[in-house]
Amino acid sequence: MEKYVKLPEISKKKEKAILCEWCATPGDIIHSGELLCVIEVNKVTEEIYAEYDMEILCLLIEEGDEVAFGENIAKVRNV
Amino acid sequence: MRYYLVPSSDPAFCLALEEYFLSSYDFKNDDGGIMLLWKSSPSIIIGKFQNAYEEVSPLNCMRHNICIYRRNTGGGAVYHDMGNLNFSFIRRYTEQPGYNDFLSPVASMLSSFGIDAEVRDTMILSEGKKISGNAEAFSCGKVLHHGTLLVNADLGELSLLTGHRRDIIRSKAIKSNPYPVKNIGKAGITTEELKYSFIKQFAQEGEFLPNEDMLHEVSTLANSKYDTWEWNWGRSPAFCLENDHVFIEARNGITEHAAIFGDETEALKGQKLTIEGYKDILSDLYDPRTAEIILSEIFE
Numbered sequence: 075m076e077k078y079v080k081l082p083e084i085s086k087k088k089e090k091a092i093l094c095e096w097c098a099t100p101g102d103i104i105h106s107g108e109l110l111c112v113i114e115v116n117k118v119t120e121e122i123y124a125e126y127d128m129e130i131l132c133l134l135i136e137e138g139d140e141v142a143f144g145e146n147i148a149k150v151r152n153v
Numbered sequence: 154m155r156y157y158l159v160p161s162s163d164p165a166f167c168l169a170l171e172e173y174f175l176s177s178y179d180f181k182n183d184d185g186g187i188m189l190l191w192k193s194s195p196s197i198i199i200g201k202f203q204n205a206y207e208e209v210s211p212l213n214c215m216r217h218n219i220c221i222y223r224r225n226t227g228g229g230a231v232y233h234d235m236g237n238l239n240f241s242f243i244r245r246y247t248e249q250p251g252y253n254d255f256l257s258p259v260a261s262m263l264s265s266f267g268i269d270a271e272v273r274d275t276m277i278l279s280e281g282k283k284i285s286g287n288a289e290a291f292s293c294g295k296v297l298h299h300g301t302l303l304v305n306a307d308l309g310e311l312s313l314l315t316g317h318r319r320d321i322i323r324s325k326a327i328k329s330n331p332y333p334v335k336n337i338g339k340a341g342i343t344t345e346e347l348k349y350s351f352i353k354q355f356a357q358e359g360e361f362l363p364n365e366d367m368l369h370e371v372s373t374l375a376n377s378k379y380d381t382w383e384w385n386w387g388r389s390p391a392f393c394l395e396n397d398h399v400f401i402e403a404r405n406g407i408t409e410h411a412a413i414f415g416d417e418t419e420a421l422k423g424q425k426l427t428i429e430g431y432k433d434i435l436s437d438l439y440d441p442r443t444a445e446i447i448l449s450e451i452f453e
Contacts, residue, residue, distance in 0.1 A: 084249075094202040094327070094390075112201075114200075114201070114227040116252075116274070117287070118226070118288070118289040118291065119202070119225065119226055120290075120291045136325075137325065138325020138326065138390055
């Protein structure tokens, strides 16, 4: 089933982060607990991990772009 | 929390030590974590997702014999020298800590020296000027919080080498936000006194004693990552450098596309964007004076 990965709400003080690095590309199978991407907010780097096994279908945010907490960042499929 | 007075002033080793504790070291549940206190030889430390080419002038750094190092935390470029004391706290967490959790006790400690110290977001200010810049990384249930503390740093070098973004470069990299700075050493405080004050304030669990295996692992990480061009320069996000004479697109520090005086310059394609490499190629293509001007426009 296709679904979207949202950027989890990490910062209580900020509304947006910069998605600095994708650690996956379309076609990759990412297992639960594996690193998906790294964001930066207020001089903090934070790793975002997959919450379930997934195949990456499409990355919706480019590296270096701002993204709101709760916004869709990738289209994936359960595996 | 335990403390470790890092005996090395090599930024690569110190940054590798931080990564070792953040990523590899197994803190037990009742372990309060570790505080590292360290000083670096003169250097510029940029944030993890910054563009080194955009934040500093490579030629200026070469003239001043300053190396660039990329750290693991976010934020902007900072200047280190032996008059600057760095503090790093690494520990496990259950509820994610904020800057204030680390900085309030540091500011209180500074106040005990009679310093006017006020926490503002990620900084500690004294009389409206920054005396400490801080950044953090969260990884695998652990937090790394580190900060600078300007005691007797060379502020002339600091202002010469940082805070001048090169506006001929466009990228999506994280930008530095320069802020007026000052030293606290004028109040008669030394980095040595501050070290012992940090220990008294934070390290009730005593000294951490590293073993040989650990030091070997950290040295290996320093050599294979923090001391490499690939990490410090090559990890710069993709960028475009453009002025009236030069157009360069680079990714991972490698030239993808170069045009000089409007002409495609195939010889530069695929080259590392380094002063030495470019100098050799430009010297083959142009007379010495023109080559020098182009080199300066790219790297100054």
